[in-house]
Amino acid sequence: MEEKVRTGENIIAEAESRQVWNSFGIYMFQRENDVCFSGFKRREGKVDRMNRKETPNADILFLLKCLLLSYLLTGACLMLLALLLYKLRLSEQIVSIAIIVIYVAAVFLAGFLAGKRMKSRRFLWGLAMGLAYFAVMVLVSLVVNHSLNGLDTHFFTTLVLCGAGGMLGGMLS
16 A cells, blocks of 8 residues: 655645745645644634733732642641641651641742743742742731741741742742
């Protein structure tokens, strides 16, 4: 069974018969109002979803969603830790380590997702997510306790861990 091989000459002849070359000389074919090339499709001047430019508002909304997701992850992990503390009677030292791991994992996820989305300066976007996470945590602590009682002893350590976790997530994205 012999297959017909499409060579460059065949494609050129077919394109010349349809007269569908773009300005860069890329072969294109036409169907009604659609022009297809290299897997991208344009319809009457509108670019489809694959080529759509994102607006800055969409990026900010995405970063806020990442931050919300990291807090949901933190809440779920802290509930699991509370259950383990209740059932297994964990020591205070183990609980403190677990809380730090939860913070770092949550900001790592936020930094990773932000870095994936932003494509450039990923480590800075990860750092921004870590610092935003820490800022929200400090604000909630101020509102609830009217002071920094929960964070005062380890304020800078927690700040550095949140920033570094988010930055690492951004770098590895």
